[in-house]
Amino acid sequence: MFSNMIIGRYMPGNSWIHRLDARTKLVLSIAFIFVIFFANNVIGYAVATIFTLLAIMLTGLGVRVFIRGVRPLILLMLITTLFQLFFVQTGDVLIHWWFIKITVDGVVNSIVVFVRFMLIIMFSTILTLTTQPLAVADGMESLLKPLKKMGLPVSELALMLSIALRFVPTLMDEAQSIMNAQRARGVRFNEGSLMTRIKSFVPLLIPLFVNAIKRAIELGDAMEARGYRGGDQRTKYRVLTWHRQDTVAIIGFIVFTVVLIATRWMM
Structure with missing residues (x-):
């Protein structure tokens, strides 16, 4: 899926x-x-x-x-x-x-x-x-640059966008791994009535949500450890x-x- x-x-x-x-x-x-x-x-x-x-x-x-x-x-x-x-x-x-x-x-x-x-x-x-996700974030930051005069934190928004795009495939892969583990335990996601199928996804959402929070905390710690500082002073490689x-x-x-x-x- x-x-x-x-x-x-x-x-x-x-x-x-x-x-x-x-x-x-x-x-x-x-x-x-x-x-x-x-x-x-x-x-x-x-x-x-x-x-x-x-x-x-x-x-x-x-x-x-x-x-x-x-x-x-x-x-x-x-x-x-x-x-x-x-x-x-x-x-x-x-x-x-x-x-x-x-x-x-x-x-x-x-x-x-x-x-x-x-x-x-x-x-x-x-x-x-x-x-590439970084190029999308850079493009969004460039297009929103005029809004900086209104006090909009364009650089921070671009960072949030790049992180979100980067981890969408990762979360999908984790969801597929969790589904495979649940299938091994006897869960059937494609069987039964509509309500039965919806309920079968509850064991999938909880560990996926926990893993997403854990990954966000680890990413924040890693960025702080590397001295990340946002803002206009950052230069760009691309x-x-x-x-x-x-x-x-x-x-x-x-x-x-x-x-x-x-x-x-x-x-």
Whole structure:
């Protein structure tokens, strides 16, 4: 389950996407979350899907890697989709049994929400798969630098982000190890009713939470022992540099945004 999840993991490579500046990928990932809401018909979502698949191909990792990594989140997306299916009551009624009422608008909205979730997760995953955690933190710090004038502790926020991204894969590996140990003791995570499955995860969450707290304490002690001091006085070993391909990526995304907005009037 957790061993297949790729969110938060970095996969080394030398693809065109890998060589982009971290700031470019951060801006495009955040912008995509807002731009995707301009799609309001089949053509718009087709354009967004093609653009996402093209970006995935440029990573050199293959579409299968992304699909396999998103698979553990399918259940969460389906639950969110069901809310749209059962709670949207407008439009022609397709099924009406007891208190369950499924309408055309409910089906359409559920499909739209599922596609949006899938595209946003897959496009955002490109950032973590092709960018080292330290580069992501440096890029975030650089983008938030104007907020220093307002007293925002940008350096500390970047440190927190880099630590969080660094330990996401570690926590996933620990969760998988704990699950294997629980299976050896007879726990079955994929059997029984929904409530039974939820209860079976309680023995997993407690040791995982304890290990996370223990790891955080050890990390804090190690940083203090090495004389870590945050703030603007720290120099950086890796300096972010803007290249021509970053400009090309920004222009390409602007073209995609214009085309996506234009599709709103095609149907």
